[in-house]
Amino acid sequence: MPAKGKHRRPKAQRFTRSIAVAGTGGAALALPLLGATGAHAATPQSAPEKVVSQVVQKKAAAKSATVRHYTVKAGDYLSKIAHDQHVSGGWKKLYADNRAVIGSDPSLIHPGLKLALGKEAATAKTSASSAVAKSSTKSSATKPSAKTVTAAKPAAATGYSLPVAGAAVGTGYHVAGSMWSSGYHTGVDFVVPTGTSLKAVASGTVVSAGWGGAYGNQVVIKLHDGYYAQYGHLSQLSVSAGQTVSAGQQIGLSGATGNVTGPHLHFEIRTTPNYGSDVDPVAYLRSHGLAVG
Structure with missing residues (x-):
């Protein structure tokens, strides 16, 4: 009997130990594996790339x-x-x-x-409108008279206007040189970049507006006082032949068309619409109260 008892006890111990090991082993193998798999499934590896892509797309959309x-x-x-x-x-x-x-x-x-x-x-229009409103309010407060309304148009006071505002004189009138067919410069050059607004010096009628050979695109105006104003090397024309213009009205934009070395306005005053009837344009402008630099 003692021998059988000893024999049964070891069997029971092995059986219990086997179950315990199996249970422990099963738990040890199952739980960590399941936990690890669940953790990886809950955190997609592509998430950072998605976030970056979305940020880039939003910035691009905002910019456009x-x-x-x-x-x-x-x-x-x-x-x-x-x-x-x-x-x-x-x-x-x-x-x-x-x-x-x-x-x-x-x-x-x-x-x-x-x-x-x-x-x-997109915001310039609002800013410009605000600036104009502010300027108008200020002008009304300081100078409420009717004269203030016309003060912004210097041509209205004398009936004459500079052909281009605030421009420096380059080549002057009657400068000698072989590059001119007459042997001298028949007008005066105002140094301005392409696209600068050009003005009628006085009221009159447009005689011609178009291609003028060496002058490139040109405009010739018969002024109300009988003289003719010629504008050469224009990039754009704003008037056409037969059209009446007023002092200070835009007649075109400066450029570098025709025979030129760079953009500028070639301006002449003539006694006829034809080449060779030129007079000193600076003296003409100054005689009508206009300051030429």
């Missing part, structure tokens, strides 16, 4: 939303587009932003060309 575009139409020129579309920085900024599509000459734009107007353009 702040940039407007304009398609060039017949008769357009950069300063007109910049003014009408309220481009902050004017035609120079518009040209700088679109130089890659326009090319080296800002006057050579064509219908169908797509221009980016920049992120500032």
